[in-house]
Amino acid sequence: MRGGPSVLGIVLAGGEGKRLMPLTADRAKPAVTFGGTYRLVDFVLSNLVNGDILRNCVLTQYKSHSLDRHVTTTWRMSSLLGNYVTPVPAQQRLGPRWYLGSADAILQSLNLVHDEQPDYIVVFGADHVYRMDPRQMLKQHIESGAGVTVAGIRVARSEASAFGVITPGSDGLTVERFLEKPSDPPGLPDDPERVYASMGNYIFTTKVLIDALQQDAEDEDSVHDMGGSILPMLTERGVAQVYDFDTNHVPGETGRDHGYWRDVGTLDSYYDAHMDLISDEPAFDLSNRSWPIYTHSPQLPPAKFTASGIASESIVSPGCVIRGQVTNSVLSPGVVVEDGAVVQGSVLHHNVRIGRGAVVRGAILDKNVNVPPGATIGVNPERDSELYVVSANGIVALGKGQRVG
Structure with missing residues (x-):
């Protein structure tokens, strides 16, 4: 951030995405197409x-070719200003092993932190x-210390069982407990039927993160x-x-899509998120020019x-030819x-062909x-x-190039 603290962005993009099979059979989950022209990583x-936040490392691992290619060809920043978005594959810097988890992925990539020497890590x-x-x-992180x-x-x-759950303290800010995918967590004091789910987004003071990673690495359990x-x-x-x-507000948001966030980790949630896009007043508006989603x-x-x-x-999307009814x-x-x-x-990815007289309903x-006539x-x-x-x-999903029976 120009004129402010030094910040390094680390994007965790090594996920296999088993629950999105067959869409992840040939690619990493963050590389899956979304909304017609985007990849999930673009958001x-x-x-x-x-x-x-203009210096960002994308940590990849699982079937990362299409993800690496997309990041490299799409996310070109100004090298004159020292800005970058770069894919970083697993490098086995700490021995002949792949990432053991998301914390280990950052531990094995601490050379990026040492090179940049940021005050904070997103x-x-x-x-x-x-x-x-x-x-x-x-801003809240810095002011709170x-x-x-x-x-x-x-x-x-x-x-709640699908998320990490945060139990706030009496001040509403301090995390009193952090429960990973609990079956029966306590509700919020002001809303007992709801909980704070972790979005998987963290901001660390650099030294705190490094110390925690090193301590965690020594814990065999x-x-x-x-x-x-x-x-x-x-x-x-x-x-x-x-x-x-x-409390987060972005320019150009509407009352309808304020606070919209979807974990598209399953076929059903992926499908439902697409359905959120298509109404006249969509739950998530892709056309917000004040806070655009970039892609290639x-x-x-x-x-x-x-x-x-x-x-x-x-x-x-561009390049489509519609002779039937959609x-x-x-x-x-x-x-x-x-x-x-x-x-x-239905959700149809690149170059799908629906033959004469064919019918496709509720499908990805x-x-x-190629759906035959x-x-x-x-x-x-x-x-x-x-x-x-x-x-x-009941959503029917076909993988890349799968033959229609």
Whole structure:
């Protein structure tokens, strides 16, 4: 941050994303396409860059080729000013082993910290959909003198088992307890049916983080995870505070999408987040020009609609050709929907082709899937479950280039 404290951004992007299979069969979770033209990693990087955190390292590991290529080709900063976004693959700097967890990933990458010598380190996850101004969280962290500040969002207690849960102290800021995915956590004092869920976004005072990582590395019983190891350790020391995400405001936000944050770790949550994009007043508005989400857009012609082509309540990306009918769907670049085909409530990735007279409902089709003329997906649940991955909520998912039975 120019004229302010020195800040280094570290983005944790090594996740395998097993619950998003088959979309992660050939790529890291942060590289999964979202919203037609974006990758999941674009959301965190856009937040950091829009928030003047301009020196960022993206730690990668699992099937990282497409992620590395996307970050390298898309996120080019001004080298004249010393700004950068760089992918950092696992390097086995501490021996012949890969990352044991997110904390170990940073431990093995401390050379980046020693080179930059920042006052503060922003550690954000790479696979959530949201807008956030990190400067506001950093301001609270600096003014409070905390060793670590963790961003928290209020969620229903019934959802708590999917998150790290923060129990604030009587001052509303100090973290009294940090519980990793508890089954029955205590509710908030002012709202017993809700809890503070960790968003996976942390800001550390540099020395505090380095000391904690080194201590954690010596613990043979540790899982070496930021939420499972480092946050509980610093909570016990009394140096952890919570930042209420609801107090964060970004330029151009609407009353509808203020405070929007989605963990898209499952097929159902990934699908639901897409459905949040497509209404006339979307729950998350991609068109906010005051806080843009940046990405790389391929050089393709504008979308084309023939006389029979119709698309409503949908996102249609460049290079698409619509000859059939599309409703309540998100189409990535290069999708072709042939004459007489019907696409309803679906997410189609790059270069998917829907043949003449085919029907696709409630489906996620990864790139290069070719649906033959007259074929159906999402119409016959029994048949779909025999041939494809079907989510708990009945969403049919096909992997990259998967053959349609």
